Amino acid sequence: MLAAGGGWSRAARAVALALIPLAIAACSRGEAQQQGAGGPGGAPQAMPVAVVEVHAQQVPIELNAVGRAEGSKEVQVRARVAGILERWRFNEGDRVKAGATLFSIEREPYEIALAQAEANLAQARATAEQAAREADRLKGLVADNAISRRDYDAAEATRKTSAASVLGAEAAVRSARLNLSYTTVTAPISGVTGRALQSEGSLVTPGADSSLLTTVVQTDPVWVRFSLAEGELARIRSNERGAKVLLIGADGREVATGGTLNFTASTVDAQLGTVQLRASFANPDLKVLPGQFVTARVQAGSQDAFLVPQTAVMQNDKGRFVWIVGEGGKATPRPVEVAQWIGKDWAIRKGLADGDKVIVNNLIKLRPDAPVQPMSGPPPGADGAPAGAAPAGGNAQGGNAPASAGGSTPANTGGTAAGGQPANRPANAQ
Structure with a gap:
């Protein structure tokens, strides 16, 4: 209380002086607790992350490329004498055998x-x-x-x-x-007829446009032409004759299997850096139509690789990389070279060692040398990316097999994009 003259009483001053040491001690204890909890000046807490321990295994060598189907034989049926086209003797689109009558000329x-x-x-x-x-x-x-x-x-x-x-x-x-x-126009080969180009009663003349009557395409076997990059072809060159090819339709389903390579170009396209190939498929049920676009998947032997979940593979401006648990339990970016997708996994050809622990979630929060606490198996939905997001290197359906990224070292930011966030954008498959 105040004494006469507005001053503190002698008892009040004594109480205030006694409380000052208690306040200082309380502040010291709070600062110490803050430092122990990873605050300024203290060691940061280890981030819990899900990891997958990888081991080398044999995986098939698969290369995907967009191709176009064509008949193994495609013939134009033309009139060889002049005259009036009297009659069609077939139905357009029918299967015919070699020698079957197609048209009659007077x-x-x-x-x-x-x-x-x-x-x-x-x-x-x-x-x-x-x-x-x-x-x-x-x-x-x-x-x-x-x-x-x-x-x-x-x-x-x-x-x-x-x-x-x-x-x-x-x-x-x-x-x-x-x-x-x-005057009797017959099918030169067995196959499927096309549209009749001249109507009955028309005058047809050899050497003129009117001489073309229809086309016949042999669809069994059917051929598929496609191209592979020079580096991709080198991966299957040693087993080219034993390579098997299958076709994937637009809906992602297999439409033909058991194909074999029957042609490989002897030159590389100077502009595209690709080599043309052709595969042959049995097609008795006409599942593949000439002119149809399909995905040709070439399987040629096997190779040693590590299987890593697709969402664990990220990419920055220097290539693809993954986060692993390094020495001292710290997050470490590791550049990798990918081979192809196998189910929901990437096949990693280079960059990993047997027993490496690859981090598969909380990827956005990781920084180089940040302490992590590994847990076995990724928790559902905790993959560090939005649900349904496509991993680096291709579309979410797993269409074309991407080419290798070359294995360059991530930037000092640990593979982060502008703003300090990891670059987990999809990359164009080559």
Whole structure:
């Protein structure tokens, strides 16, 4: 209380002086507790993270590429003689066998031409026979000097000329008969017919646009053309002949299996750096249509690799990397080279060692040398990325197999993007 004159009483001052040491001690205890809890000046707490211990294992070598199907044989059916197209003898889109009749062109003009050629042949043969008899009669006379040698030579020349006329007439008959056969247009190969390009009653002429009548495509087997990067082809070169190819449709399902490579280009495209390949597939049920776009998956042997969840693989401007639990229980970025997706995992070709513990969650919060407390197995949904987010290197469906990232060292920020956040954006698959 205040004494007279407005001052503190002697008792009040004594109480205030006694409370000051207690307040100082309380502040000291709070600061010590704060430091012990990871506050300023103290050791930070270890972040709990889920880890997966990886071990080398044999995984298949698979390469994906977008390809386009085509018939193993594709033939244009054309008219070889001029005339009126009288009749279609097939249904568009039907399967036909080689030799099946497709169109009929008017026959009468060519039947007449054949009859005339046969008549000319008969006349030439009769003339040749008469010339031969005449030459034989003169042969005996010239021996008796009854006629001049000149008359005999003329008769012999006439016989040879007549024989040559017979050969020409025979050729004309064969030509007329061949033209007559061309009035029946047949399928040159077995396959599926296309759309008829000329209607009944049209005049068709060889060498003109009207000569193209339809197309026939052999769809069993069907061929698929695709390209691989030069580096990807090198991975399967040693087992190219034993490679198996399967096709993936637009819905992600297998549409054909058991394909084999039947062509590999001997040059590299100078602009794209790719090599063309072709695979052959049995296609009896026409599951693959010529012109259809598909994904060709080439399987050629196996390789040693580490399987890591897709969400654990991140990427910065220097390539792909993962976080592992390093020495002293600290988070360490490790550059890796990826091979392909296998289910929900990345196959890591280089960058990891047997027994490494790869961190699979809380990736956004990690910093280089930050202490972590590993836990076995990732908790559901705690993958450090939004639900449904695509991992680095491809689409969420696992379409094309990405190429390797080269294994460059992450930046000093530990693979963080601008603003200090890890760069976990998807990368374009090569």
